Amino acid sequence: MEKGLFRVKAPLAERLRPRSLDEFVGQRHLLAEGKFLRSVLAKKKLPSLILWGPPGCGKTTLARLLAKEIAASFLSVSAVDAGVKDLRKVLMEAEKLRSLGREAILFIDEIHRFNKAQQDFLLPYVEEGLLTLIGATTENPSFRVIAPLLSRAKVLVLEPLTTEEILIILKRALEDPRGFGGLKINVEEGVLEILARASEGDARVALNFLEILVTSAEEKEGTLTITKRHLEELSLARPLLYDQSGEEHYNLLSAFHKSLRGSDPDAAVYWMVRMLEAGEDPLVIARRLVAAAAEDVGLADPVALQIALAAKDAVEFLGLPEGELALTQAVIYVALAPKSNAAYKALSLAREDVKKHGALPVPLHLRNPETKLMKELGYGKGYQYPHNFPGGYVPQEYLPEKLKGKRYYHPTDRGREKELSVRLKRLLGAKTK
Structure with missing residues (x-):
């Protein structure tokens, strides 16, 4: 291309920032007539806001336009490089604006990067109304914004732009003089659609x-x-959206575990690959796999836990990418294994009784008479040694007196646990005779 055919002073995305809400594309759930932002803008007064959404959905642009709509001064800092000293300067500017009868909006980009001390410093100025805060974040604010500040702001969830909305923006870029409107550009059919899809909602x-x-x-x-x-x-x-300490980390792990529990091997493998491709530690995935084998498969297929642990060992031994295959095999096996949470329920029920009744005394017949005094006090008296009886079983009470007859484990009729269910019923039947 010849020099001078077009010159740019700023990136295209910056030059094409909407100048009014009418030009703004997306977030109709907030900006359509009758929706929250339209309603508050009609009153020319904004509450403090936290704009939570993925990159490129319009958080910064929307904040600027909201300030413009209510004729407020727009003060902006980035949490990436701003400290308390920078905040003091902004607050002095807000004080000056208030003395002139003007409202100030403080926009903090990536507010989740502010530490607790910085957020605490800002809190009283938001409380007294010196300024209206608009924070932008890609992270779940409930994880990253302190509760007092969060309680004084309205959290608005912004959505990724749809392919259709991205197409509107791309076509505008080709036609608008601020973009490439002054150039003759011939774009083959389908190119813009491919770009729109590849951007994954990021304008x-x-x-x-x-x-x-x-x-x-x-x-x-x-x-x-x-x-x-x-x-x-x-x-x-x-790069796939992922934060190993933020919400998306837990979202993907949750989807992975629920897919395993729901016996969907395809979904489980998909979520596993999503995490691996985003750079997740494979041992984090292996730990969740082992947890699912114990919690959700349980005794319906005890082999599942062994396979999950073997996959964990293989990943530690082989590393990536070789360990991925062992992990995939274990994921498929655990997903397809029959499911039972009977052991998990038994654990929970027993824990409830321990918390409720405290340290109940061990029945005397279950205590070992280690000394002469213990024997005289009745320790071990009446205990029946199961191996001395046919089948290695004799009915006797093993729970504290207060919990006599209590049942915690209720096996299902799924997989191997069906055999345990039959055996337990037989044992309980002998106990009640």
């Missing part, structure tokens, strides 16, 4: 892709041509 990524394509496009007789062939040279792969 900034979509515009960056388009800008790369335009700046590297072939120019002939004053016209730039972009074809699907050019897309092959442009890596459209995006």
